[in-house]
Amino acid sequence: MSLNFSVNNNASAASILSNLQYVNNEINTSYQQLSTGNRINSAADDPAGYAISQQMTSQVNALNQAVQNAQNGISMLQTASGAMNQVTSILQTMNTLAVEAANGTENSTDLSNLNQEFIALQNQINNISNQTKFNTMTLLDGSFASASSAVVFQINTDGTSNSQLSVTIAAISVGALFSPSVLTNSYLQITSQTLAQQAISAVQAALTSLSQYQANIGAVEDRLNYTVSNLQNTAxxxxxxxxxxxNTDMAQAYTQFSQQQVLQQVGLAMLAQADQQPDAILKLLQ
Incomplete structure (x- = not known):
């Protein structure tokens, strides 16, 4: 076995130093994995895994936004439905007033008083129609989500029609609920027994239509609720x-970290020993 006594080249120390640098890099990686909880902190850690994780993260983010879109849609429809409930209550009161006015025992003063309340209720219907808004958009005056211009909810992650849900919301103003033929000066009137009898039929027809509108909105709400549940499960x-x-397997990562720390300590000790090998040359010169 030959001995290489060289001052300019300490092969043992160089080899140990190279191994020690590798161990130090592994320790730094372990520090990052343990502190962040992520096994992959950059593409260098696992190129294929990083690419796959980024694709999954993108899809999860899109799914979560689709959930938010659907929930916003539910909130909008609930706003419209709540306003329609108020209009339904008003129509029920109007129906009662019309039935009262249709009775022959009411004189002209009674009919005038009943008609005043009847018109005030219709003004309130128009007020609800004009003032019911969601995100500054008026929902029930016919200008939003009409049959010719439905509102489209984006409820999934692609750009196809499968990810979209079109919704229409009917207008509920007096002019929309009642046929123009039964209106006088833009209002349903009950100033006579005949007009009151006509009003009964008109109000009951409006109640039927409004119930259908609310049923349609309720069906869309149910669909959106199921959509939210499915999207959340997928996400x-x-x-x-x-x-x-x-994610970092904390037990495995800490075990590897402990092994690397031992290797680092041993490497430092061996490097110190290897650095002393050139001292043997001095003994030859004594």
Missing amino acids: DNLQNAESTIT
């Missing part, structure tokens, strides 16, 4: 799959 499962790729 949760995809998030779990992404976590298995990117």
Whole structure:
């Protein structure tokens, strides 16, 4: 076995230093994985895993936004439905007034008083129609989500029609609820027994139409609720799959970290020993 006594080249120390640098890099990686909880903190940690995780993260983010879109849609429809409930209550009162006015025992003064209340209720219907808004958009005056211009909810992650839901919301103003043929000066009137009898039929027809509008809105709300549940389930499962790729196995990572610390300490000790090998040359010169 030959001995290499060289001052200019300490091969043992160089080899140990190279190994020590590798261990130090591994320790730094372990520090990052343990402190962040992520096994993949950059593409260098796992190029394929990083690419897959980014795709999954993008899809999860899109799914979560779709959930928010659907929930906003539900809130909008609930706003419209709540206003329609108020109009239904008004129509029920109007129906009662019309039935009262249709009775032959009411004199002209009685009919005039009943008609004043009847018109005031219709003004309130118009007020609800004009003032019911969601995100500054008027919902019930016919200018929003009409049959010719439905509102479209984006309820999934792609740009196809499968990810979209079109919704229409009917106008509920006096002019929309009642046929123009039964209106006098833009109002339903009950100033006579005949007009009151006509009003009964008109109000009951409006109640039927309004009930149908509310049923349609309720059906869309149900669909959106099911959509939210499905999207949340999909997002949760995809998030779990992404976590298995990117999250740190803390027990395994700490075990490796402990091994690397031992290797670092041993490497430093061996480097110190290797650095002393050139001292042997001095003994030859004594």
